[in-house]
Amino acid sequence: MTDKKYKTLIVWFRRDLRLHDNAALFEAIAQAEMVIPLFVFDPAILERADTGAARVTFLVDALGVLDANLQKAGGRLIIRRGSVPEEILKAVEEFGADGVFHHREYEPMGKARDEAVAKALAERGKVCEAFSGLSLFEPGEILSQARTPYTVFGPYKRQWFDRPAEGPLPAPHAITLPQGTKSDPLPTAAELKFTTTQKFECGGEDAAHEILYEFVKTKIDEYDTERDILGSDGTSRLSRHLHLGTISPRFIIDTVRRAGRESAGRTTFLSELAWHDFYLQILVHFPHVAGGAFRPHYDALEWENDEELFAAWKEGRTGYPIVDAAMRQLNSEAWMHNRGRMIVASFLTKDLLIDWRKGERYFMQQLVDGDLSANNGGWQWAAGTGTDAQPYFRIFNPTSQGEKFDPNGTYVKEWVPELSRVPAKFIHQPWKLSEAEREHLGCSEYPQPVVDHAIQRGRALALYGKVSKS
Ligand SMILES: Cc1cc2nc3c(=O)[nH]c(=O)nc-3n(C[C@H](O)[C@H](O)[C@H](O)COP(=O)(O)OP(=O)(O)OC[C@H]3O[C@@H](n4cnc5c(N)ncnc54)[C@H](O)[C@@H]3O)c2cc1C
Known part of the structure; x- marks a missing residue:
């Protein structure tokens, strides 16, 4: 006889790919004789326009580590591919599970998915419990x-x-899996149709x-x-x-x-x-932030959205070294320094007059850490449309930001090698060099600024001034 409440529970892993401090796993092991760790590759997520190859690559690697660690404790990760909630219901049936434990999700799409799963399980008399994590x-x-x-x-x-x-929960020592539990193989990112040339650390x-x-x-x-x-x-x-x-x-x-x-x-x-x-x-x-400004009157901003300028920003060829260095870091490492994120976000919105949502989406596509709430908060902060936003009339000057936060140009020289021989005095404003000097320093190919910051600053103030309430 056992004093456990359930015979079999499924632990549905999502954004909690760990054994330590995993409340859903911890509670499932405490309450059920057998536990099935499950991960579902859901096309609804994989096919989203803002799902990037770096995050999928990182995810697949982290799942491999999770599986290895579960195996050390006597379990294993069961992989399925297909739509949720169908795959969850199929697994519940296949394993004769009493229900599903998982962590709570807050992004609008995840919340809707979880509500659908909870409803479908309740209709079948199964438990569905969500934990904080x-x-x-x-x-x-x-x-x-x-x-x-x-x-x-x-x-x-x-x-x-x-x-x-509260302190973190310990990792489980022993997981009891039902006999003969079968998993689909863990796909590679390429098998999921995601490839990237970006280089970044994985490791779960x-x-x-x-x-x-x-x-x-x-x-x-x-x-x-x-x-x-x-x-x-x-x-x-x-x-x-x-x-x-x-x-x-x-x-x-x-x-x-x-x-x-x-x-x-x-x-x-x-x-x-x-x-x-x-x-x-x-x-x-304030779920409306996922699609628009926290302060809705800023949704009326008349962005210029020049596609050529947007392409120059994405590719790191705006002629502003600090902006280009940060964008090139993003494109090659799938990560960008926080100061860089603030500078390039301000530049896109206040210098190029491009809608912050276009930058937000590009970040999500490129970042290995792309996270709806943090990314949206960061973008709205920089665009001046958000909660604790810097007021719209405080506009980052890319040259002085560079001089302050990269005084010797170390960062610029790492990511914009064309400028590696430019002296510190000019590294954040190479346009001040004469043509002969640019030739001599090997940076004549580096672009001239695509816009004039002083002019664009005035235009941004006018644009924001039209809709601002402050
Ligand atoms: C425009 C813009 C977009 C951003 N997009 C993302 C994003 O998609 N994902 C993301 O995780 N962070 C985002 N940030 C926040 C921040 O830039 C990154 O969290 C940070 O650079 C990650 O590096 P780190 O882990 O070395 O941070 P550390 O400096 O070591 O900070 C530790 C942790 O604190 C959290 N954190 C730090 N700063 C912030 C912040 N401003 N907002 C929210 N959390 C923070 C992160 O989880 C971070 O890992 C964004 C910021 C801006 C300005």
Whole structure:
């Protein structure tokens, strides 16, 4: 006799590809005699225009690691390909499962899918339980005194820091799988029709832990001063892992807090993680941000949307070295430094007068960490249409941003090799070199600025001024 509540439960993995701090897996093992870990490749996600090859490549790799780690505990990952909820219902039937445990999803498409699955399971008398796992606190847990969601980061962050949080759950030691459970083979990204020339680190949960421990050991205390320097590798690079849940925010925060002494670097790092939760709760409470401006009057902005300028921006040939370096980093590494993201987003909207949603989508297609809520929050911040947005009349100057955050041009020279011999004095404004100097320094092929920042600044102010309420 067993005292477990269920005989068999399916744990449906999605953006929680880990064994540590996995509430759905932990609870399923506690409550069922047998547990079936399942992942479904859903065409509805794979065929979306903003699903990029880098994320699919990273996903497939992380699933391989998850399977290997599940096997060490006596289980294995069962792979299926097909539409949800059909594949979930088929698996429930095939394995005679009592139901499905999974983590809660907040993106509009994921929420709708989960509601459909829960309904279909309920109609068949099966259980469907959702757990918290994407953020430290659930959207809705941190509210203002008036019980309304925060739309300004400062007070949200203060509560986020002060509120007691539970520690992470341990990884399971033993998983009991029903006999003869069969899986489809794990497809490669190419088999799923995704290929990329971008080069980036993968490695699933094991890599995520290594990165975190190394970051906490060697970099975190200088994070507050190094994080904004473009040429310095001063950030954690954990975003891709947070996006697919190969590590949980709770695990990261617990590791940082347990590592000992306080430092400004640690506090700054934790407050960056709070941004992750902040934007998630914005998406949940204000779902209209997924398609339009947080402040809807900005939807009336009359963008110019010049396709040639958009192509120059995407390809990193705008003639503004800091913009081009950042875009080339994105195109080759599937990742971009946060300061770079702010600069190129401001440049697209305020200098090129192109709709922020076009940039948002391009980022989603290219980024290995592309994440609807963080990406949307970042874009709306830069475009001045969002929650805590910088006011529209504060416009980043790409030259002074370069001089401030890449003072020696190290970052520009890494990503724009045509400029590698240009002295620091001109690295952020090579257009000031004479033709003979450009020839001599080997950068005559580097484009002249596609627009004049001073002129475009005035035009942006006029564009925003027409619709602004402030
Ligand atoms: C226009 C724009 C688009 C962005 N798109 C994304 C995106 O698609 N996915 C994404 O994860 N982040 C996005 N960000 C936020 C930020 O740039 C990245 O999280 C960060 O650069 C990732 O590198 P890291 O892991 O080394 O960050 P670290 O500096 O080490 O920060 C640690 C973690 O905190 C979180 N974080 C840090 N800054 C932010 C922020 N501003 N907003 C939300 N979370 C944050 C991330 O999860 C990050 O991994 C965007 C920012 C801007 C301005």
